[in-house]
Amino acid sequence: MTRVDTAYWQEATRCLAAGEATLLGLWGEPDRVHMAVLDTDVVVLSLDCPDHRYPSVGARHAPAIRLERAAHDLFGLQPDGLPDTRPWLDHGVNPTAYPFLPVEGEGLHQIPVGPVHAGIIEPGHFRFTADGETVVRLEQRLGYVHKGIDHLMHDATLEHAARLAGRTSGDSTVAYAFAFARAVEAALGIAPPPRAVWLRGLMAELERIANHLGDFGAICNDASFSIMLAHCAMLREHVLRCAAACFGHRLMMDCIVPGGAAVDLSADGAGNIRSLVDAIRVRFPVLVELYDKTASLQDRTVGTGIVSAELARRFGAGGYVGRASGRDFDARRSLGYPPYDRLRFEVPVLHEGDVNARALIRVKEIEQSLSLLEQMLNELPAGDVRLAVEPGSSGEGIALAEAFRGDVLVWLRLDAEGRIDRCHLRDASWFQWPLLEAAIEGNIVADFPLCNKSFNCSYSGHDL
Amino acid sequence: MLRTLLQGLRSPVTEPALLAALAADLNRAAQRRLGRGLSIREVDAGSCNGCELEIHALNNAFYDLERFGLRFVASPRHADVLLVTGPVTRNMREALERTWRATPDPKWVVAVGDCAAGCGVFAGSPACIGAVSNVVPVDLVISGCPPTPTQLLQGLLALLSAR
Numbered sequence: 001m002t003r004v005d006t007a008y009w010q011e012a013t014r015c016l017a018a019g020e021a022t023l024l025g026l027w028g029e030p031d032r033v034h035m036a037v038l039d040t041d042v043v044v045l046s047l048d049c050p051d052h053r054y055p056s057v058g059a060r061h062a063p064a065i066r067l068e069r070a071a072h073d074l075f076g077l078q079p080d081g082l083p084d085t086r087p088w089l090d091h092g093v094n095p096t097a098y099p100f101l102p103v104e105g106e107g108l109h110q111i112p113v114g115p116v117h118a119g120i121i122e123p124g125h126f127r128f129t130a131d132g133e134t135v136v137r138l139e140q141r142l143g144y145v146h147k148g149i150d151h152l153m154h155d156a157t158l159e160h161a162a163r164l165a166g167r168t169s170g171d172s173t174v175a176y177a178f179a180f181a182r183a184v185e186a187a188l189g190i191a192p193p194p195r196a197v198w199l200r201g202l203m204a205e206l207e208r209i210a211n212h213l214g215d216f217g218a219i220c221n222d223a224s225f226s227i228m229l230a231h232c233a234m235l236r237e238h239v240l241r242c243a244a245a246c247f248g249h250r251l252m253m254d255c256i257v258p259g260g261a262a263v264d265l266s267a268d269g270a271g272n273i274r275s276l277v278d279a280i281r282v283r284f285p286v287l288v289e290l291y292d293k294t295a296s297l298q299d300r301t302v303g304t305g306i307v308s309a310e311l312a313r314r315f316g317a318g319g320y321v322g323r324a325s326g327r328d329f330d331a332r333r334s335l336g337y338p339p340y341d342r343l344r345f346e347v348p349v350l351h352e353g354d355v356n357a358r359a360l361i362r363v364k365e366i367e368q369s370l371s372l373l374e375q376m377l378n379e380l381p382a383g384d385v386r387l388a389v390e391p392g393s394s395g396e397g398i399a400l401a402e403a404f405r406g407d408v409l410v411w412l413r414l415d416a417e418g419r420i421d422r423c424h425l426r427d428a429s430w431f432q433w434p435l436l437e438a439a440i441e442g443n444i445v446a447d448f449p450l451c452n453k454s455f456n457c458s459y460s461g462h463d464l
Numbered sequence: 465m466l467r468t469l470l471q472g473l474r475s476p477v478t479e480p481a482l483l484a485a486l487a488a489d490l491n492r493a494a495q496r497r498l499g500r501g502l503s504i505r506e507v508d509a510g511s512c513n514g515c516e517l518e519i520h521a522l523n524n525a526f527y528d529l530e531r532f533g534l535r536f537v538a539s540p541r542h543a544d545v546l547l548v549t550g551p552v553t554r555n556m557r558e559a560l561e562r563t564w565r566a567t568p569d570p571k572w573v574v575a576v577g578d579c580a581a582g583c584g585v586f587a588g589s590p591a592c593i594g595a596v597s598n599v600v601p602v603d604l605v606i607s608g609c610p611p612t613p614t615q616l617l618q619g620l621l622a623l624l625s626a627r
Contacts, residue, residue, distance in 0.1 A: 121516065151591070160585070230524075233521070237521060253514070
């Protein structure tokens, strides 16, 4: 955490715009703005804003635009020079009055979708401009599930804050709890017991597999290939039942806490996980073969919704979105946090950047996760699973965890009583949602559900 | 493709006794109550997405909601039941109200999850209005964080049996 002046802030902005570093996050508090930058390491730059303004990063580096709009909504911080000053998370008193971008052209029509969507899915608004069937522009409007997490974090006890962090995005509750716990531990300078570190890895990989299986089925379902969803949903159900049997909760909420793990692996847990790994290894390849050999399905997914390598690089897009477009970043490998620094695994990368590539990255990552589960079970040491956390000095901590959809960043500051002063949680989706707008351009409207599902961005994680 | 289809037919999914009994009760209640099925419109009014995952699971082969004539519909105009999740955020209030008004009578509202019941961990946030019952009338609350698919089925059975 480095306090910088305006000149340094602007030089960092120049580096980001020139592609010499990657923006990992940008957030505010009442009188200060921070940005996290990835160069060789992760660095947090903090700029005091005594008059509540700072030089806009988004004015020169597009990935920062929505982050700055959000920081303005939440803390009133004014980004000088930002061209887009529309509120983002704050829908105000009149929620339907939002100035979408103007449209000019012959024979164009608009299709508004949401916030309530047709399926069982989170709410958001998509404003399509179409020329016949072809999407000319997609403009998103998010913030519908903004719950005020930054606000609730201020003055929260560690216990309550951990529960909040795990409910930023329920499908990534383990990854969020993991990153939150490590940020607290970094702030306090403590380390969890070894057994807890491995348990965290087991939970994280179970969560990854469950989501990837569900997504793979759902992507095919959005191309009307519902038999895949039927089978994948069963496999996902097996994973959730295994998680419940091993750790007491199907989604493993509240199982990772600062200081270690709140629960130990059940007595038959290891056997349960091994059986699950065997079952998926038998059943899933058959489904992948079906995917590969169904020409009408391939026709929908190959060449659809392409994200260019340049956009993925510029936005620092993580997860399968980035890795399907050539960006070789996985927090487990690139930052090597425990237990992954002791494990053998590959990070699959593809370059086509289409729906098919994002689906195949998930397939390959499931294989890797199965291997990781086995390695972790073989290495799992005995011992305590939780260290008592003593409130101590105030301090800042930062940690990243690779959630199933990409890297989640947690930054926090503790006060002297051990409560949260400030906590910011940055979902992977901040750097993926904008790329969906680019990916759908030139595709037909009917391919939007397919593209959207291949991204599976978080609404709740994004909206805070 | 054919192999996969046949495999599904030859070895159907089995389930523990509790779920089978619940399934039978739910079936009888649905038939008695309406002589047909129930159409459900799901509305996420601010949830963390955890409840949505478990609601999705109702459609998998283990829980198989549709065998009771319960199904999810795309439009509130086709719905008998609104399944609402989340501590209603200020930003979702109007959408929830409009969806409720668009649902023809008779209709029932089920608040799913601790947040929909009363804000859950988000209690005290200025961005949240609170329980779903603060915005639309609620007929049933199914608590949990999130409620499991079995708890959801039990809740829907309670709804059907009570009317």
